[in-house]
Amino acid sequence: MTTADSTRTSGPEAPGGPAEPRSNDRPGLRTSGDRAAIARARLEKVITHLLILVGVVLSVFPFYWLAVMSTSTTAQIFGYPPRLTFGTSFAENLRNLFSSVDILSALVNTIIVSALCAVLVMFFDSLAAFAFAKYDFPGKNALFVLMIATFLIPGSLSLVPSFILMSKIGWVGTLQALIVPGAANAFGIFLLRQMASSSIPDELVESARIDGAGFFTIYRRIGVPMMRGGLAFLGIFTFITAWNDYVWPLIVLVDPNRQTLQTALQNLNSLYLTDYGMVMAGALVSVLPLIGVFIIGSRHFIANIAAGAIKG
Amino acid sequence: MSVMTTPPPVDAARPSTAAVPRTRALGWRGVLSHWPQYVAIAPFYVLFLVFGLFPIVFSIVLSFTDWDGMGEIRFAGLSQYIYLVQDSRFWNAVANTFIIWFLSTVPMLFLALVIAFLLHQNIRFRGFYRVAFFLPNVTSMVAMAIVFGSVFSDSFGLVNSALTALHVDSVPWLSSSLGIKVTIAVMVIWRFTGYNAIIYLAGLQSIPTDLYDAAKTDGASTWQIFTRVTIPMLRPIILFTVITSTVGGLSLFTEPQVLLGDAGGNGEAGMTIVLYQYNQAFTQFDFGYGSAIAWALFVLASVFAIINWRLLSERRDAPRRTGRKARS
Numbered sequence: 001m002t003t004a005d006s007t008r009t010s011g012p013e014a015p016g017g018p019a020e021p022r023s024n025d026r027p028g029l030r031t032s033g034d035r036a037a038i039a040r041a042r043l044e045k046v047i048t049h050l051l052i053l054v055g056v057v058l059s060v061f062p063f064y065w066l067a068v069m070s071t072s073t074t075a076q077i078f079g080y081p082p083r084l085t086f087g088t089s090f091a092e093n094l095r096n097l098f099s100s101v102d103i104l105s106a107l108v109n110t111i112i113v114s115a116l117c118a119v120l121v122m123f124f125d126s127l128a129a130f131a132f133a134k135y136d137f138p139g140k141n142a143l144f145v146l147m148i149a150t151f152l153i154p155g156s157l158s159l160v161p162s163f164i165l166m167s168k169i170g171w172v173g174t175l176q177a178l179i180v181p182g183a184a185n186a187f188g189i190f191l192l193r194q195m196a197s198s199s200i201p202d203e204l205v206e207s208a209r210i211d212g213a214g215f216f217t218i219y220r221r222i223g224v225p226m227m228r229g230g231l232a233f234l235g236i237f238t239f240i241t242a243w244n245d246y247v248w249p250l251i252v253l254v255d256p257n258r259q260t261l262q263t264a265l266q267n268l269n270s271l272y273l274t275d276y277g278m279v280m281a282g283a284l285v286s287v288l289p290l291i292g293v294f295i296i297g298s299r300h301f302i303a304n305i306a307a308g309a310i311k312g
Numbered sequence: 313m314s315v316m317t318t319p320p321p322v323d324a325a326r327p328s329t330a331a332v333p334r335t336r337a338l339g340w341r342g343v344l345s346h347w348p349q350y351v352a353i354a355p356f357y358v359l360f361l362v363f364g365l366f367p368i369v370f371s372i373v374l375s376f377t378d379w380d381g382m383g384e385i386r387f388a389g390l391s392q393y394i395y396l397v398q399d400s401r402f403w404n405a406v407a408n409t410f411i412i413w414f415l416s417t418v419p420m421l422f423l424a425l426v427i428a429f430l431l432h433q434n435i436r437f438r439g440f441y442r443v444a445f446f447l448p449n450v451t452s453m454v455a456m457a458i459v460f461g462s463v464f465s466d467s468f469g470l471v472n473s474a475l476t477a478l479h480v481d482s483v484p485w486l487s488s489s490l491g492i493k494v495t496i497a498v499m500v501i502w503r504f505t506g507y508n509a510i511i512y513l514a515g516l517q518s519i520p521t522d523l524y525d526a527a528k529t530d531g532a533s534t535w536q537i538f539t540r541v542t543i544p545m546l547r548p549i550i551l552f553t554v555i556t557s558t559v560g561g562l563s564l565f566t567e568p569q570v571l572l573g574d575a576g577g578n579g580e581a582g583m584t585i586v587l588y589q590y591n592q593a594f595t596q597f598d599f600g601y602g603s604a605i606a607w608a609l610f611v612l613a614s615v616f617a618i619i620n621w622r623l624l625s626e627r628r629d630a631p632r633r634t635g636r637k638a639r640s
Contacts, residue, residue: 045433045435048430048433048435049435049437051426051430052427052430052431052435052441055423055427055430055445055505056441056444056445058502059444059445059447059448059502059505059506060444060447062448062456062459062460062463062502063447063451065459065463065470066455066456066459069459069462077462077468078465078467078468079468080468080473080476081473081477082470082473124355124356125356127352127353127355128352128353128355128356130352131348131349131352131353132353135346135349137343137346137349137350138342138343138346139343140349143353143357147356147357147360150360150364153364153368154559154563154609154610154613155563156563156565156586156589156606156609157367157368157371157606157607157609157610158363158364158367158368158371158606159589159590159593159602159606160371160374160589160593160599160602160603160606161366161367161368161370161371161374161603162363162367163593163594164370164374164381164599165362165363165366165367165370167381180359180363181359181362181363181364182359183355183359184355184356184359185356186356189353189356214348215348215349215352216348219352240450243452244450244451244452244453246452246453246454246565246566247565247566247586247590251590251594261452262452262454265452265454265455265458266454266569266570269454269458269570270573276462279458280458280459280462283452283454283455283456283458283459284455286452286454286455287451287452287455287456290450290451290452291447291450291451294446294447294450295443298442298443298446299439301446301450302442302443302446302510305446305507305510305511306510306511306513306514307514
């Protein structure tokens with residue numbers, strides 16, 4: 001698109017706003033043609049922003065529309081022409097929501113599951129990652145390759161037998177069925193191991209060892225602090241994934257009194273199809289906390305997602 | 313997500329011997345002296361054995377049986393697979409899954425590339441734009457499928473209201489075969505375009521500037537730079553996104569299930585493979601057949617991923633190979 005700009009790399013943006021270094025590079029050549037080029041570059045920049053904004057609007061509009069619907073009555077939602085601004089029925093929708101489904105306990109369950117998953121994954125993955133990154137032990141390479149191989153197994157393959165297993169050990173309908181199986185995962189171990197290998201100096205571990213520190217002490221004193229960045233990302237990532245998980249809770253949470261937000265929402269959706277405003281209020285409750293978590297950690301989160309793909 | 317990124321064993325072979333005084337020739341005593349490391353990595357392997365490997369082996373066994381989860385398990389030989397091959401509902405689900413995959417992946421990756429290209433310009437608010445584009449990817453698909461269900465609703469939805477306002481005939485999005493597939497594809501596109509754009513953007517940022525400068529010096533146009541420099545340099549990353557979209561697209565479940573229910577909508581037009589598996593295993597309680605479907609999906613996905621991979625990496629080698637041929 002903008003020829004002048006596409007030649008630049010995308011380092012950190014100049015804080016001073018749009019600079020035009022191309023033409024300033026060549027003092028003494030400032031002709032009217034140059035001025036026209038500057039004007040063209042400006043125009044191209046405006047067009048770029050406009051095109052991006054179209055995408056941003058499409059990206060964000062469903063959230064806005066969700067908020068609008070959760071403040072409207074069903075009649076207003078499906079009226080013609082549709083009203084695109086906020087209504088006044090939010091409190092009423094919320095009241096109906098609380099009286100028809102136990103959304104609070106679903107919220108609490110979801111927070112418990114997501115938080116425990118995140119904490120357990122951070123703990124177990126970082127322990128394993130530290131051992132893999134900084135120690136040699138018999139069988140290490142084979143064990144590591146085996147762990148990577150488990151990436152290739154699609155989750156849908158084990159839905160049926162996992163459910164049978166859960167029913168045999170009496171975990172059907174319980175929250176631990178959602179927490180325990182995913183308490184350590186290959187993705188996090190691999191991610192943290194990459195980070196630990198490059199960021200923790202061998203000499204540091206070695207000198208701690210000479211001072212008489214054991215593995216777990218070194219992990220706690222050196223490993224954890226040095227892996228902090230990766231741990232934060234892994235924690236947020238696991239929390240979001242667990243929060244949104246749907247297929248497995250749908251299968252295993254058979255007790256209508258013990259649901260997560262996603263399954264409670266689907267129940268609400270299939271049972272109370274006529275009260276759209278209320279269903280949308282429920283959808284809003286299930287989406288808002290997560291948006292908060294994401295925006296708080298977004299900078300870190302996006303950078304890590306991208307980095308993961310590029311290394312491949 | 314970034315799960316398939318890696319050729320890690322290469323790295324693993326590199327010894328990092330910080331805290332290892334003795335050689336490994338010590339046998340069992342060597343193993344025992346490393347007990348803290350084994351304890352540290354044990355949780356993953358224990359959990360994998362119990363909740364990963366065992367279910368997979370069990371599901372192979374199950375696929376050769378006839379079982380409703382309650383009574384006795386009856387060995388059924390290949391009959392589940394023989395039934396599967398002749399089951400028109402299964403093949404309908406396969407066709408639906410691939411049609412939706414195609415309808416969503418092609419526009420999604422194209423749009424992602426355009427967005428990445430735009431975001432790569434040295435513009436303001438880039439941080440804000442990235443968050444806005446990534447937001448759909450982190451939100452609950454159940455909630456958003458409900459929202460899309462109302463937006464695309466046949467009679468009163470926002471899209472049809474807009475069409476009516478423009479004096480265009482409204483479209484039966486949620487009751488016609490193509491409408492259902494397009495609606496599901498739109499949800500997938502909405503959710504994953506930003507994710508893929510962020511990945512492409514990181515790829516663009518890793519292309520050295522000299523390449524662009526050289527192309528510009530040679531008088532290349534923006535379009536030529538895009539097709540001759542940007543696209544070839546991004547090819548490995550495009551391959552990555554195609555593979556992840558394939559894996560994700562073939563296991564599509566939440567969107568059709570929430571939008572259309574367990575039966576996949578009118579004429580099962582929105583029935584995907586995983587939804588059909590869920591339907592057979594958990595609403596019909598046919599665990600044997602459900603397992604057979606799971607393995608059929610695994611085979612299909614593997615074959616499809618290999619074809620994709622071949623197609624995309626072939627093209628990179630093509631010029632070189634013809635060059636060699638010409639010389640010989």
